[in-house]
Amino acid sequence: MSQRKTTPSVNVGGVLIGNHAPVVVQSMTNTDTADVESTTRQVMDLSDAGSEIVRITVNTEAAARAVPEIHRRLRAQGYRVPLVGDFHYNGHTLLQTFSDCADALDKYRINPGNVGQGEKRDQRFCQMIEQACLRNKPVRIGVNWGSLDQQLLAKKLDENAASASPLPLSTITQQALVDSAINSADLAMREGLRADQIILSAKVSAVQDLVTVYQSLAARSDLALHLGLTEAGMGDKGIVSSTCGLALLLNQGIGDTIRVSLTPQPGESRTREVRIAQEVLQSLGLRSFSPQVTACPGCGRTTSDFFQHLAADVEDHLRKSMSKWRVQYPGSETLSVAVMGCVVNGPGESRHADIGISLPGTGEKPVAPVFQDGEKICTLRGDNISDQFIDLVEAYVAKRFGSESPKNDELTEPTR
Numbered sequence: 001m002s003q004r005k006t007t008p009s010v011n012v013g014g015v016l017i018g019n020h021a022p023v024v025v026q027s028m029t030n031t032d033t034a035d036v037e038s039t040t041r042q043v044m045d046l047s048d049a050g051s052e053i054v055r056i057t058v059n060t061e062a063a064a065r066a067v068p069e070i071h072r073r074l075r076a077q078g079y080r081v082p083l084v085g086d087f088h089y090n091g092h093t094l095l096q097t098f099s100d101c102a103d104a105l106d107k108y109r110i111n112p113g114n115v116g117q118g119e120k121r122d123q124r125f126c127q128m129i130e131q132a133c134l135r136n137k138p139v140r141i142g143v144n145w146g147s148l149d150q151q152l153l154a155k156k157l158d159e160n161a162a163s164a165s166p167l168p169l170s171t172i173t174q175q176a177l178v179d180s181a182i183n184s185a186d187l188a189m190r191e192g193l194r195a196d197q198i199i200l201s202a203k204v205s206a207v208q209d210l211v212t213v214y215q216s217l218a219a220r221s222d223l224a225l226h227l228g229l230t231e232a233g234m235g236d237k238g239i240v241s242s243t244c245g246l247a248l249l250l251n252q253g254i255g256d257t258i259r260v261s262l263t264p265q266p267g268e269s270r271t272r273e274v275r276i277a278q279e280v281l282q283s284l285g286l287r288s289f290s291p292q293v294t295a296c297p298g299c300g301r302t303t304s305d306f307f308q309h310l311a312a313d314v315e316d317h318l319r320k321s322m323s324k325w326r327v328q329y330p331g332s333e334t335l336s337v338a339v340m341g342c343v344v345n346g347p348g349e350s351r352h353a354d355i356g357i358s359l360p361g362t363g364e365k366p367v368a369p370v371f372q373d374g375e376k377i378c379t380l381r382g383d384n385i386s387d388q389f390i391d392l393v394e395a396y397v398a399k400r401f402g403s404e405s406p407k408n409d410e411l412t413e414p415t416r
Contacts, residue, residue, distance in 0.1 A: 013082025013106030018224030291335035329401035
């Protein structure tokens with residue numbers, strides 16, 4: 001994995017982005033922001049799931065009026081998650097008219113492609129930057145494939161058409177995205193915004209385009225970068241596309257904050273996108289959010305599904321315990337657990353984990369050796385192996401990550 005690029009450190013409501021700070025997970029509500037109750041509840045749900053920044057749409061006067069009350073309710077409930085206002089088309093008017101909204105937000109997101117055309121574009125963009133400067137607020141300048149500055153794109157297309165060796169439309173569009181982000185950042189800094197108040201993004205919906213655009217953006221700018229596909233999609237497609245794009249860039253040291261823009265299944269919780277973003281970072285070894293369970297996929301040697309149930313029980317127990325363990329046992333998010341289904345890889349994988357169990361496969365003796373820190377500590381038998389193993393995991397966590405553990409300080413990731 002490449003060394004992450006050094007960028008200015010941007011403070012978003014107490015959360016640091018860039019300058020080698022841990023990559024930050026963020027998400028966005030899909031409620032009507034004017035509905036204070038539902039928006040506040042969803043922000044809390046996303047924060048509980050692990051979203052470190054939450055973006056909300058501010059598209060109408062009613063939404064702008066609701067923002068201060070949403071902020072107040074969150075703080076009254078003990079939530080300090082930074083709120084980002086997502087502005088399009090009329091952001092210049094809303095920020096100027098509703099000062100309490102502008103004050104309550106921790107960051108503004110501006111899309112330079114839809115703030116206006118011609119002279120109005122720069123004028124309105126600068127009006128929004130002025131409000132950020134007055135309040136010392138950071139800004140994400142977020143260029144989007146679907147709402148690109150058409151005048152800039154038309155100019156580049158004309159130049160390309162006159163070239164002796166015209167480039168494909170996709171290449172010109174990628175260049176226009178990067179130019180739009182860079183040019184807008186330059187304009188913002190001329191208006192008084194500092195480099196440590198700017199985050200750039202240039203979102204597209206295809207993985208290869210995403211990688212190409214951000215490689216170019218990182219090469220041309222030292223500003224902090226927000227990564228993500230603009231429309232990842234639904235279900236497996238959305239998860240795979242986001243994982244591929246984010247992993248390729250993060251592995252090159254590109255990116256300071258991420259979002260997985262997953263389309264929820266009907267009735268599905270919005271929080272799934274947060275868990276996927278966390279899994280991407282944890283799989284790359286960039287962050288630790290919760291203990292990892294290694295489990296074999298199963299084969300003809302594991303015709304019993306007991307190991308699947310045990311792996312599910314252990315994962316469920318770990319997930320439910322983390323809200324308590326984060327406070328009681330700092331560093332426990334780095335725990336690794338193995339639940340294996342037969343003797344082929346079971347003992348070896350279990351030894352590699354902090355604590356692991358190797359269940360009997362088809363035709364094997366009905367015993368389950370347990371390994372802890374590479375050493376076999378006991379053998380479980382009977383009908384309640386699941387409860388016995390979970391008790392052993394609890395005891396291991398308390399011993400290793402408890403306040404009296406000598407390793408505790410070494411294992412705790414710096415908090416924000």
